[in-house]
Amino acid sequence: MKLFTKVLTIVILFVSLQTTGQTTDAVKMKTFIDALMKKMTLDEKLGQLNLPGSGDIVTGHAANSDLGKKIREGKVGGLFNIKSVAKIKAVQKVAVEESRLKIPMMFGMDVIHGYQTTFPIPLGMSCIWDMDLVEKAARIAATEASADGICWTFSPMVDISRDPRWGRISEGNGEDTYLGSTIAAAMVKGYQGNDLSKNNTIMACVKHFALYGAAEAGRDYNTTDMSRVRMYNEYLPPYKAAVDAGAGSVMASFNEVDGIPATASKFLMTDVLRNQWGFKGFVVTDYTGINEMMDHGMGDLQKVASLALNAGIDMDMVGEGFLTTLKKSLSEKKVTQQQIDIACRLILEAKYKLGLFDDPYKYCNEQRAATEIFTPANRKAAKEIAEESFVLLKNKNGLLPIRKSGTIALIGPLADAKENMSGTWSVATDMSTPISVLQGLKNAVGGNAKILYAKGSNLDADSMFEQRATVFGKTLHRDSRSNEVILKEALDIANQADVIVAAVGESAEMSGESASRSEIGIPKIQQDLLAALLKTGKPVVLVLFTGRPLTLQWENEQVPAILNVWFSGTEAGDAIADVLFGNVNPSGKLSTTFPQNVGQIPLYYNHKNTGRPLPEGKWFQKFRSNYLDVSNDPLFPFGYGLSYTTFTYSDIALSSNFLKGNQTITATVTITNAGNVAGKEVVQLYTRQLVGSITRPVKELKGFQKIALRAGESKKVTFTISNKDLKFYNSDLKYVAEPGNYKLFIGGNSRDVKEADFKLEL
């Protein structure tokens, strides 16, 4: 009888499993792809692994182009950065009507922070600390991109970076593992939704796997090298979070790891990604990532292409190393048929999951393209999101917000620079659409105040530098007059004004790919402009444009108010005006430390204590870990950002000082808005393990909550802590929580915190 019940239960379980949607879908997909792959020749399989650049595709003669020929021959799996329904439809038509097996192609794009409606650059987005908004921005980006033919985005970029010299720090979420992981998951959710087969969701591609943000000296594409303990604890978790959230694809990074280019790293692509994390999607190289391994010194094209396939790479972006050499490598037994089949299957599966076999034109709907892109609703959301990303770095004597009256002098090379508002990696946007600061201020004041404008200076005195920093149509309309004449014009209007708004900093392309800097200040000529403006004796508000943390020691000493607006997208000007005039109270908090000078880099809040820490309150002591010429302190710490109001924190109330086994404890603080206006505060929770089997950081972010408080209002904020929050990879790379004493900190940034103590007992 007992045995009968057991058998019956197993049968029922089996039947119900078979009938769940997921299992049926998986079986259906397998059957479909098995049948298709049986028909495919080796060349057609290799064709699926090929992702060439969009090359010579022009609407109207896709079929006659070289690429058209390749597509017809079944040698192309997908294309990227090709824009418009018309073009994509024309190319897809060749694939599904003229190639032997009619396999649809997938179309990717770098939809990094929005499509036509752009949002803040990712570094700015990461200062919002509100995952609903992060997800919403990705959702809107997916809706717009999918309405225009795109089904795959090369985002999220989740490379942790602690080196602001690296230009691509602008494309990531800053220095922190926990914040970065949380954002990675939210973005994947925003792009992919719950159902990838819908026509308004797109497949995410988490990049750049791995450790790209740790390039030596902040120089792009440079070598990285780090211990496994650091890798597992600090750099890998955001990629894993994106994979856990269901990201359909992963992009390999350009850099080497442990002496092996990531593109050839079996450790990364197979051991970690597939075996340890259970990733089921496909892996694409970065742009010519395979070919570049020849320059890394790994062999000729045939050799490096075989290394990549052996490592676990499925798709070759641009370089055609797979397409042109794998057949030979197979005949020479350097790769196996099974490896090629697996890669081909994973790419076909992605297309299947996107629904392209059911309808290859499902993302090519002219009606949607005409009505769902750059809509008033999307732009409204983009403005609100932009406003939340601004970080108020300084506000002496409450200079901000300014009044909408009198005369306002708007001065600076970024003041009337709409082409630069979207920032780096905004390939789909129309550069004529963003709102400049000048336009935004005019829109906001109407007839209530007079806005005077002058450029004041070029971006940089060196025109060659400016040329390198204003590529891809992001011109700053360099003024050919002499520096003196440009400055004099600005001072003339400054002298007529009640308040000066100086829009200065970096151009959009001073950060981003291949835009590393060895000095990270505001260019000298703009500092000279600021100095001259300050000399007028008028109040000066610095509206700072930047794609990275800058060294702002002089500015912080001299300028009374500094509002960091990053590059915040198409609606930048209106958003900036809203915050300058106080319609919106700034609430962004830094996701990356601002150092005092370049010599302190890398500088990050969750560092180790060392054996010779500096005693508290001192900035130098002989034979301690410090510098002779600068303190160890940052200029602005991680998590920092001011508001037009002030928040006070009560002491921390712990539900218990003992965290036992799998139980939880809570930590509660009361936050009060002690000022006169409503505002939002990001309440941050950090912990420190005091004694560990390996040395542990002095603080680690473990949670945060963004709350809104009316003037005078108080709210209780409670965090729940379990031993899961205290886990880390020990020196055997085991993920463990260790018993012992811990500190817990809560505050409005990583420096100014309340403290409590508890003990973990396992």
Ligand code: BGC
């Ligand atoms: C970048 C990637 C990007 C790719 C495709 C590369 O140069 O490193 O982040 O997705 O180009 O445009």
